[in-house]
Amino acid sequence: MPVIKFKFNKYKLLELFAPVAGFIASIIVLLIIVIAVGESPGKSLVAIYKFSLSSSAKVATILSMSIPLFFAGIAVAFAFQSGVFNIGVEGQYYFGGLVGAMAGIYLHLPAFIHIPVVVLFSMLGGALWALIPAILKVTKNVHEVITTIMFNSIALAFVNYLVNGPLSGLGKGKSLEPQTAKIQSTALFGKLNGAFRFLGWNVPDYVYLDYSLIVAIIIGFLVWFVLFRMRYGFEIRAVGTSLDVSKYAGIKVKRVQLAAFILSGALGGLIGLQEIFAIRGYYTYSIASGLGFDGIAIALIGKNSPLGVVFAAVLFAFLKQAGYGLQFYTAVPNSVIYVITGLMILFIVVINEVVAAYIRALRKKEAV
């Protein structure tokens, strides 16, 4: 039935329109802001280019930055697929990172086991932190948006306490930043830079393209497989599309959402891998914050699909670098990037709705 196939593609193409148009619209707004601030748009674009794509080192930096962003995005997206709004990824990676770091500090294992173990413990920690909001959602119908936000604040205070108190790795009288003991060398993530250089991509030593990139690729593939090739993934997507229809179809909606929520937390636990195991080699509560919220934006822009999240994470890393470029070379502050990000999401979702209405109208016409 080639005709139906053709129609299907036309709609697919229309659906791609929103992210592209939203991106372009927000870049136009950025340029308007640049002009309003009294900077030249040309100079600003050059500044963005210099900080993002001007050399292989800059491109590698963007790839490196997109690794934690990818985990953040895929964590939020996975929950989203089942209709769960997990705003608690922030707290989940604070706690997940700590649990992973504990496994890296206190377990004694050979490297080829130790590294997978710290990855699994990070996931376990993230899952644990999602557990209570998940249970409250399915058993008591407490909205996860509120509970997960509360759990973010609780996580921050809790890891702050642990790192300052029982898990502190600092000797007495040292005036360093509070942190845990050092992670054992067997659990540290090595870099892949050498391998990339061997393949002809000149990645300098200061850029972190570490084992977390491999974890990201494996996770991305697994999530895709679960969502689109497994019965459970089908159930997740059915529940996310329509709760009522899923119930009628006999899907155990609550169980599906509970599992998706907890797995989302497990994915969120991976966000800290790069910073804790590759960059720092210890855990501190001041690991990069706000990534959980970036994850929401990334999931929305990537339309909750694993591949979409990959693109959105790279786009986000690019935007962050663009912000630094603007800050460095022009009078436009870095914070403009948050404004642009917020606007981009709004543009994309609004255009999405308009396109969806248009598609509905088209389908109706065809049905007549």
Place this chain on the structure above:
Amino acid sequence: MNFGLILFFLVKGLEISAPIAFAALGAVFSERSGVVNIALEGIMIVTSFTIVWASLALNSIWMGLFFAVIAGMLIALIHAVVSVTFKVDQIVSGVAINILAFGLARFLSQKVFGQETQTPTNPHLFPQLLGINSMAFVLIPIAIIAWFVLYRTVFGLRLRTVGENPEAGDTLGLNVLGLRYAGVIISGAMCGFSAATLFPSQWISGMTAGRGYIALAAMIFGRWDPIGAILASLLFGYADTFRIMFETKIPIPSQFVQMFPYILAVVVLAGMVGKARAPAADGKPYEKGED
């Protein structure tokens, strides 16, 4: 017992509760009209910047309040346009606005004051009453007005109708979208009052510290009712006041004391199963039937 201390605790608690209570009160109007407003946090960030900015620029805290209310309404308007007119998921819209607002306040602070994370201090303040910001007492008349408007006026009845059953409202000739705009914009305006009671002396990035979300929790715990929302806000506010005043005297680590209001919020929400019901059409965009 030290009565001076108790009196101070009571009054100080009102001051600390007020920003949450104003926002929660606003949230009641938004949600009763059928729109979940998680953008409260972002709106509060912008209003708390605007009040300092306008006060410094116009040498008057009252002008500051005026513009903070206007700014709150404008940001809320974005939420209304996106989620009411374009029917985008209300939580998605709110999250996007929170990201935008976070950047906007920092951007403006950098451009206006040359510092990204804080403004200079604002010498123009509201008069003090019983040792606290007198604006906190304004909560009481506003709460009464809010209750009256919601339950004793035609506008309030219509607002509640479109939140419960927009189809019926539409059939009766009510302007569903217009009423929802009103609900959302009222919540934005109330965030202007939140800013007036939060810390009008200075804007510091991050100073709202999740109060917008706490306000939302308070509104739910208060069962979508103005008085309930305020009582719930007072619960959070006094819990926080207790922490601030006695943190150093309590023999448990301060981080656990800091967690207390958040744990309280979770426990409180978990404990109210079946007792509360959101407006029936809360969170659902209204689609006019086409056929």
